[in-house]
Amino acid sequence: MSMKTGYVAGITRGHNAGVCLLYEGEIVFHVEEERLTRRKYDGGPLASITKILDYTDKVDYVVIAHTQPLHQIDGGVCYSGEDIYTSLFRKLGLIDDLEMIKKHDGYRGHPQVVDLSTIHHKLHAAAAFYRSGFDTAASVIIDGAGTFTPMSAREFGRPDPNGNMPTVITYETESIFDCAYPAKFKTLLKHSGVIENILNSSFDMKMPMHPMVESEEDIFTLMVTDRAGIVKTYEAVTEYCGFTAIEAGKTMGLFPYGKPNEEIARPIFKEHKVLGPYKEKVLLADREMFSAAYPATGVFQNNFYPGFTWFEENEEWTNDTRYAHDKEPNMYDAQCAKDMAYKIQKETEQAAVWWIRKAYEMTGNKNIVISGGYGLNCVANYHYLEELKDLDLNIYVEPISSDAGTCIGAALMFWRYQTEDRKKFPESRLYLGPKYDVDEEKIKELIEHDPAIEMSSASKADVVDIITSKNIVAVFQGRSESGPRALGNRSILYDPTDPDAKDFVNTVKKREFFRPFAGSILLEDAHDWFDMRGLKESPDMMYAMQAQPGKAEIIPGIIHEDGSCRIQTVKEADNYHYYHLIKEFKKKTGCPIIFNTSFNLGGEPLVETIQDAIRTIRDSEIEYLYLPELDILLYAKNPKLAELHSNTFLTKEELNSKGKFKP
Numbered sequence: 001m002s003m004k005t006g007y008v009a010g011i012t013r014g015h016n017a018g019v020c021l022l023y024e025g026e027i028v029f030h031v032e033e034e035r036l037t038r039r040k041y042d043g044g045p046l047a048s049i050t051k052i053l054d055y056t057d058k059v060d061y062v063v064i065a066h067t068q069p070l071h072q073i074d075g076g077v078c079y080s081g082e083d084i085y086t087s088l089f090r091k092l093g094l095i096d097d098l099e100m101i102k103k104h105d106g107y108r109g110h111p112q113v114v115d116l117s118t119i120h121h122k123l124h125a126a127a128a129f130y131r132s133g134f135d136t137a138a139s140v141i142i143d144g145a146g147t148f149t150p151m152s153a154r155e156f157g158r159p160d161p162n163g164n165m166p167t168v169i170t171y172e173t174e175s176i177f178d179c180a181y182p183a184k185f186k187t188l189l190k191h192s193g194v195i196e197n198i199l200n201s202s203f204d205m206k207m208p209m210h211p212m213v214e215s216e217e218d219i220f221t222l223m224v225t226d227r228a229g230i231v232k233t234y235e236a237v238t239e240y241c242g243f244t245a246i247e248a249g250k251t252m253g254l255f256p257y258g259k260p261n262e263e264i265a266r267p268i269f270k271e272h273k274v275l276g277p278y279k280e281k282v283l284l285a286d287r288e289m290f291s292a293a294y295p296a297t298g299v300f301q302n303n304f305y306p307g308f309t310w311f312e313e314n315e316e317w318t319n320d321t322r323y324a325h326d327k328e329p330n331m332y333d334a335q336c337a338k339d340m341a342y343k344i345q346k347e348t349e350q351a352a353v354w355w356i357r358k359a360y361e362m363t364g365n366k367n368i369v370i371s372g373g374y375g376l377n378c379v380a381n382y383h384y385l386e387e388l389k390d391l392d393l394n395i396y397v398e399p400i401s402s403d404a405g406t407c408i409g410a411a412l413m414f415w416r417y418q419t420e421d422r423k424k425f426p427e428s429r430l431y432l433g434p435k436y437d438v439d440e441e442k443i444k445e446l447i448e449h450d451p452a453i454e455m456s457s458a459s460k461a462d463v464v465d466i467i468t469s470k471n472i473v474a475v476f477q478g479r480s481e482s483g484p485r486a487l488g489n490r491s492i493l494y495d496p497t498d499p500d501a502k503d504f505v506n507t508v509k510k511r512e513f514f515r516p517f518a519g520s521i522l523l524e525d526a527h528d529w530f531d532m533r534g535l536k537e538s539p540d541m542m543y544a545m546q547a548q549p550g551k552a553e554i555i556p557g558i559i560h561e562d563g564s565c566r567i568q569t570v571k572e573a574d575n576y577h578y579y580h581l582i583k584e585f586k587k588k589t590g591c592p593i594i595f596n597t598s599f600n601l602g603g604e605p606l607v608e609t610i611q612d613a614i615r616t617i618r619d620s621e622i623e624y625l626y627l628p629e630l631d632i633l634l635y636a637k638n639p640k641l642a643e644l645h646s647n648t649f650l651t652k653e654e655l656n657s658k659g660k661f662k663p
C-alpha cells in the first residue's frame with residue numbers, strides 16, 4: 001500500500017477520546033476531545049477529527065484505537081452501513097468516497113480505515129516504545145480493561161443450571177510485550193480477567209488478534225482468571241473513597257494521609273497456581289476482598305472488614321464504628337478511606353513490581369517501558385527506581401499512559417508496519433496540541449467588550465514580582481500539553497515558599513484540601529533539591545520525588561504529606577520562556593523551583609484555547625494571565641480574592657468550620 005499524502009490519522013474512541021495526526025511518521029498534533037468540548041474524559045472524538053482540516057484535506061489512512069471492534073460500535077451504524085467516524089471522515093472529504101466493503105452483520109468497512117481495537121494493550125505499548133528512544137524494550141502494560149475478547153469457557157467455566165458452559169468476555173488487565181523496530185510487539189504474557197466465577201487457568205495462545213501485527217506462530221501465555229487486575233483493585237478503593245473510578249489520581253493524592261492498619265492486614269495480592277500449561281505461580285488479587293466489575297470498575301467488599309463498612313444512614317457513631325463513615329462524597333475525610341488508599345497504593349506498587357521483574361526475566365532486556373492507566377501513578381513510578389535498583393534497569397514511563405495515548409500508538413504502529421521505517425523518533429516533548437494564532441491584535445479583539453480585563457506589557461521579572469506578592473499567575477503559550485500534566489504552556493504558577501500556598505490554591509481551584517501540587521525546577525538544580533534516584537531528568541513530571549535534606553522546608557507549598565513532590569525538570573531547549581521565567585524566580589528568591597499546577601478549575605479539563613484562558617481568569621479568583629511570547633499580561637480584578645487571602649491565615653480547623661475547604 002502506498003502513501004500519497006503522507007498523512008495518517010489515529011483516533012481513540014472511548015474515554016479520553018482524541019486524535020493524533022502523523023505526517024511521514026512524525027506527530028503533527030495530538031489532542032484530547034475534552035480540551036475542545038470542555039467536558040472531562042469526553043468520548044467520541046468528533047470535534048478532534050474536524051481539527052485535522054486545519055492541516056490537510058486528505059489522509060491516507062484512519063487507524064482506530066479502542067477496546068471493542070468498530071463494527072460493534074456504540075450507537076450502531078448509519079443507514080450507509082458505516083460507523084459514525086468513518087462517515088465523518090468521508091463527509092469531511094478526508095478519505096475517498098469509495099464503495100464500502102461488506103464486513104460484519106450489515107457493517108461496511110472502508111478500505112482506508114484500519115481498526116486496531118483488538119490489540120488495545122499493544123497500542124499502549126507502541127506509543128510508549130516509539131517515544132522512549134530505546135532500540136528495543138520489554139513493555140509492561142497495566143491497564144483497567146483493554147480489549148474485550150469473547151472466549152468459550154469450555155475448559156475453565158462452571159456449567160450453568162442447564163449444564164452448558166458459557167462464553168465469557170475476557171478483559172486485558174496486564175501484559176508483557178517484546179518490542180523492536182519497525183513494528184514488532186510480540187506478546188509474551190498476558191492476564192485477562194472475567195467477571196464470572198471460573199477456574200483460574202492458563203493457555204498457550206495461538207489466536208492472532210489482528211492479522212496485521214500477529215500470526216499463528218506468535219504463541220504466548222494467556223492467564224484467564226476471575227480476579228480483579230491491578231487497576232480494578234485501585235478503582236474499587238477509589239470508589240470506596242467517594243471518587244469516581246476514573247479519578248484514581250485522587251486516591252494517590254490521599255494515600256499519604258493513611259497508615260498501615262492492622263484491621264486490613266490481610267494481603268490483597270498473593271501468588272497462586274493456575275491450571276493449564278503455565279507452571280509458575282501468578283500474582284493475583286484476593287477475590288473475597290475485590291471483585292472486578294469489568295469493564296467499568298471494581299468492587300471493594302468492605303464488609304469483609306467489620307470496621308470498614310459504610311456507616312448506614314441514621315446509625316449512631318460508636319467506638320466500634322470509629323472507622324466507619326457514611327457513603328458520602330466526602331468519604332475521603334474518614335480515616336478508613338485514607339488507610340485503604342494507603343494500602344492499595346502500597347500493594348499495587350508491589351504487584352506492578354512483580355510484572356516488571358517478570359518482563360525482565362522473560363526478555364533479559366534492561367530497557368523497560370511502562371504504560372496503561374497505572375503508568376500515571378507517579379508515586380509507584382518513583383518507587384520502582386528504588387525497589388528495582390538491583391536489576392539496573394532503564395525505565396521509561398509513557399506520560400500519555402491513559403487511552404488518550406492509544407491513538408498515537410495505533411498511528412505510529414500502523415505507519416511503521418506500512419513503511420518498515422526503522423528510524424528512531426526524534427526526542428519530543430509533550431507540547432503536541434493544535435497550533436493557534438495568538439497575537440496582540442487577537443487579544444485586544446477578545447477583551448474589547450470586557451472592561452473588567454486590563455491589558456499591559458510585562459517582563460518575566462514583573463511576573464515574578466507579582467507571584468512573590470502572593471498572586472496566582474496563569475500562563476498561556478504555544479501548544480497545549482498532551483497527557484494530564486501542565487508543563488508550563490497551560491499552567492497556573494504560584495510561590496512554593498508560601499506556607500499557605502496549598503490551601504490557597506486548592507480553594508481558588510475548587511479542589512479537595514488534600515490534593516498536592518507539582519513543581520517545575522531548572523534541570524541544573526534538580527539533583528541538589530531532589531533525590532532523582534538515578535534519573536538524569538524528569539521532563540514529563542512522571543515521578544513524585546523526595547526532596548533532599550533541608551529543602552522541603554523551603555518549599556512547603558508543593559511538598560506533599562509524605563515529603564514528596566511531583567517534579568518537572570525544565571531546560572532551555574524544551575521550553576525557552578518557562579525556563580527563563582523560573583530562572584528569574586530563582587534570581588529574586590534563590591529558589592530554582594516554581595509552584596506549577598494545571599490551568600483549569602476543579603472538574604474541568606486543561607485550558608486549550610486563548611478564549612478558554614481569558615474566560616477562566618474572568619470567572620475565577622485567578623486574576624493574572626501571562627503570555628510570555630508576547631510579553632502581555634492580562635488582569636481581571638476579583639473582589640472576592642481579598643477575603644480568600646485573609647482566610648488563608650486562619651487555621652485549617654477554622655476554615656473547615658467555615659466550609660471553605662469543602663470542594
Ligand SMILES: [Fe+2]
Binds near residue numbers: 143144146402
Ligand atoms: Fe487502556
